[in-house]
Amino acid sequence: MHATWQKYGIILVWMALFMGCSTKPDAQKPDIGDAVEIQLAKGQSESILGFYLGGYVQNGDSLSSVLIQSGANWYLKRPLNPTETPELQALYDAAGADQMLNWEEFEPMVRSAYYTVRNAPRSLDSLRQTYGEWGGPDWFVYETAGQMTAFRRRLSICRADLLRSLEQLTSLKDPIIYEKGAAIFGEHLDAGKVVETTVMIKRSDTYWDYFAYGADGRLVGSIAKREDPLLVPTQCIGCHYGNRAFEPERSFPKDAKPGPTGERAVYVPDAWKNADLAKTLNEHAKRSDHILGLYATLYLSDVLMRSKSAEASDRELNLIAKLVIE
Ligand code: HEC
Numbered sequence: 656m657h658a659t660w661q662k663y664g665i666i667l668v669w670m671a672l673f674m675g676c677s678t679k680p681d682a683q684k685p686d687i688g689d690a691v692e693i694q695l696a697k698g699q700s701e702s703i704l705g706f707y708l709g710g711y712v713q714n715g716d717s718l719s720s721v722l723i724q725s726g727a728n729w730y731l732k733r734p735l736n737p738t739e740t741p742e743l744q745a746l747y748d749a750a751g752a753d754q755m756l757n758w759e760e761f762e763p764m765v766r767s768a769y770y771t772v773r774n775a776p777r778s779l780d781s782l783r784q785t786y787g788e789w790g791g792p793d794w795f796v797y798e799t800a801g802q803m804t805a806f807r808r809r810l811s812i813c814r815a816d817l818l819r820s821l822e823q824l825t826s827l828k829d830p831i832i833y834e835k836g837a838a839i840f841g842e843h844l845d846a847g848k849v850v851e852t853t854v855m856i857k858r859s860d861t862y863w864d865y866f867a868y869g870a871d872g873r874l875v876g877s878i879a880k881r882e883d884p885l886l887v888p889t890q891c892i893g894c895h896y897g898n899r900a901f902e903p904e905r906s907f908p909k910d911a912k913p914g915p916t917g918e919r920a921v922y923v924p925d926a927w928k929n930a931d932l933a934k935t936l937n938e939h940a941k942r943s944d945h946i947l948g949l950y951a952t953l954y955l956s957d958v959l960m961r962s963k964s965a966e967a968s969d970r971e972l973n974l975i976a977k978l979v980i981e
Pocket of ligand 1: 800802803808809810840841853854855859865866867878885886887888890891892893894895901904914924946947948949953
């Protein structure tokens, strides 16, 4: 009896081998269950998907609770609690019968859900309650005319955030990474009046959020651009996640040529146009944290200048000593 079963067992093993049966899952084929494939074509990458889908999951959940990666392919999982995450369910449903999310299906869904899932501050007043009056003395501020908009922009970053991120560097070659909660404001000026405000706020998952406000201080879905408005956030990502260099940052500290909407310039004192620092940091081209402005370059140039007239703080002096800026 026993021997007979052993014989059957051996025959079954042989059959399994010949017929290609295997209990091991095929390594090429992920167990995606009823997940749908994401095929954005347009610049699909881990950081782009992390930005969009990380935006849906931020209550301590990780990206892998919604996204599966297999080789170069990405899949969106079927939401476990559709009533709790209606926006995620709507995105999943947008894949349709072919179970494939393409850009035309993905873009309107992520855009219309964005401010809700990110719980965007509804007005500049609510941002002021969190950040205080940006542009004031606690902020590092400079103006520029560049390629993001035809308006002149006034950029403000909290000095404490900037200093803290620079204190993490061990050399000027290190990437400059900002902490969670850091905010950078870009106010669009028309004859000195603020007509639009854009802000980037660092999330807990290392990505930044992009928000825009109109002249009345209310949240808006787009900002003005010469031909078509720029849609938040899907058209903000293009430049901020790409590697194209823009003027006047690209030529800084040399002057940039004017563009179709006029002068392109970084309006700062000459002492902040430190060619050595600009070259070593290479801040705009490196854009270590998807940041395109020249905050570290200009701020460190300013600290260096103030250190010579005994106007820099001890922390600032320690910083330039450690980074050997002289
Ligand atoms: C045409 C390319 C381009 C697009 C599109 C774009 N930006 Fe920018 N952005 C820049 C450049 C260049 C800078 C740095 C210089 C400046 O602020 O003008 C910048 C800077 C910023 C800053 C300050 C932080 C930083 O990186 O220096 C914020 C905030 C910002 N952009 C928000 C947005 C938002 C919101 C959108 C979408 C509505 C957007 N951007 C779309 C090019 C772009």
